Amino acid sequence: MPVAPGLGHQADLPEVKAPSLENLNIRVPQGEDLTEEDLLERFHELARAKAEARPRAEGEALAMGDDVQLDILGYANGRLIPLSTRVGYWMELAPQVMLPGFAEVIAEASVGDSVEVGLVLPDNYPAEQLRGMPARFLVDVKAAREVRMPDTESDAFLQQLGRGSTHEEVMSSIVEEMEGEMADMLWVDARNRVLDEIVARSNVTVPKALVDEEIRRRWQQAEGEVLAQKFFSLEEQQEALDGWLHHPGIRDDVERRLKIALVLRAIAQRDKLQLTPQAALELLKESSEPFGITEAQLRESMLDPAASAQMTDVAWHLLAVEHVMTQARVTFEGAEEGLAQG
Numbered sequence: 001m002p003v004a005p006g007l008g009h010q011a012d013l014p015e016v017k018a019p020s021l022e023n024l025n026i027r028v029p030q031g032e033d034l035t036e037e038d039l040l041e042r043f044h045e046l047a048r049a050k051a052e053a054r055p056r057a058e059g060e061a062l063a064m065g066d067d068v069q070l071d072i073l074g075y076a077n078g079r080l081i082p083l084s085t086r087v088g089y090w091m092e093l094a095p096q097v098m099l100p101g102f103a104e105v106i107a108e109a110s111v112g113d114s115v116e117v118g119l120v121l122p123d124n125y126p127a128e129q130l131r132g133m134p135a136r137f138l139v140d141v142k143a144a145r146e147v148r149m150p151d152t153e154s155d156a157f158l159q160q161l162g163r164g165s166t167h168e169e170v171m172s173s174i175v176e177e178m179e180g181e182m183a184d185m186l187w188v189d190a191r192n193r194v195l196d197e198i199v200a201r202s203n204v205t206v207p208k209a210l211v212d213e214e215i216r217r218r219w220q221q222a223e224g225e226v227l228a229q230k231f232f233s234l235e236e237q238q239e240a241l242d243g244w245l246h247h248p249g250i251r252d253d254v255e256r257r258l259k260i261a262l263v264l265r266a267i268a269q270r271d272k273l274q275l276t277p278q279a280a281l282e283l284l285k286e287s288s289e290p291f292g293i294t295e296a297q298l299r300e301s302m303l304d305p306a307a308s309a310q311m312t313d314v315a316w317h318l319l320a321v322e323h324v325m326t327q328a329r330v331t332f333e334g335a336e337e338g339l340a341q342g
């Protein structure tokens with residue numbers, strides 16, 4: 001009975017005793033307040049979505065504000081930076097907080113160029129062991145679009161945006177939208193805290209070999225195939241894989257997810273959860289809607305045996321999480337009245 005993608009039906013999984021779901025009380029801290037910067041960034045995204053775009057020709061110079069498609073390989077200490085590889089990656093050519101100077105160097109290039117960008121990773125870089133380290137990025141500029149932003153002060157733009165007839169009304173709609181998103185994120189935080197609590201109650205241990213196997217699978221999907229296509233030697237590919245295997249953040253994340261999967265599997269077995277095809281479809285529909293995936297697309301995907309097996313694993317996971325959450329009482333700090341589920 002799998003309850004997580006990647007865990008599948010492996011026979012040599014450790015035995016896990018399902019933890020009690022009694023008194024599963026979780027308190028969620030208040031989220032951060034919206035800032036003016038957050039609102040202006042969202043307004044910029046909305047305006048950019050209404051911009052006119054013109055493909056740049058091969059050899060044509062880039063400019064800040066362009067949309068660019070890049071292949072990226074990042075290096076530090078002479079080794080590939082885990083999670084830094086990108087292929088066909090589209091981004092706005094704008095200053096990057098985590099890669100200071102990156103966009104500015106790319107903006108001096110042309111479509112079709114290969115560029116090396118040297119920079120120092122900031123003190124708040126996500127990978128703690130790389131903070132303050134010099135890094136270099138090998139970048140191929142595959143394509144670009146010149147972006148002509150609309151006149152955001154015009155009535156025509158406001159009408160096109162469809163969020164009100166004045167800037168005040170537009171900003172109010174943005175605030176409402178983002179507050180809704182933040183409320184959704186608080187529930188995501190709540191779910192993660194509930195799952196971490198049931199893992200803590202189970203005292204589950206994941207074998208190192210199982211963690212390594214899952215990291216290899218993720219590396220192959222995210223980076224291994226790309227490096228092979230770019231003719232990296234087997235030795236270079238192994239070096240890149242070793243970077244993932246010894247990356248503390250990656251190991252911690254994979255181990256946590258495997259623990260959650262094992263505990264949910266044990267709970268599903270103990271509580272005799274049942275997953276009918278219709279229930280699986282409903283669970284998958286609900287989780288896919290934010291990504292614009294339709295029921296027809298889901299049904300079509302499930303005709304493929306491999307895809308169907310993976311989607312069934314996902315549905316089992318969703319079912320088990322839903323079951324656990326119905327047993328949890330969640331309180332949100334700062335709410336006028338304790339919001340609770342269960």
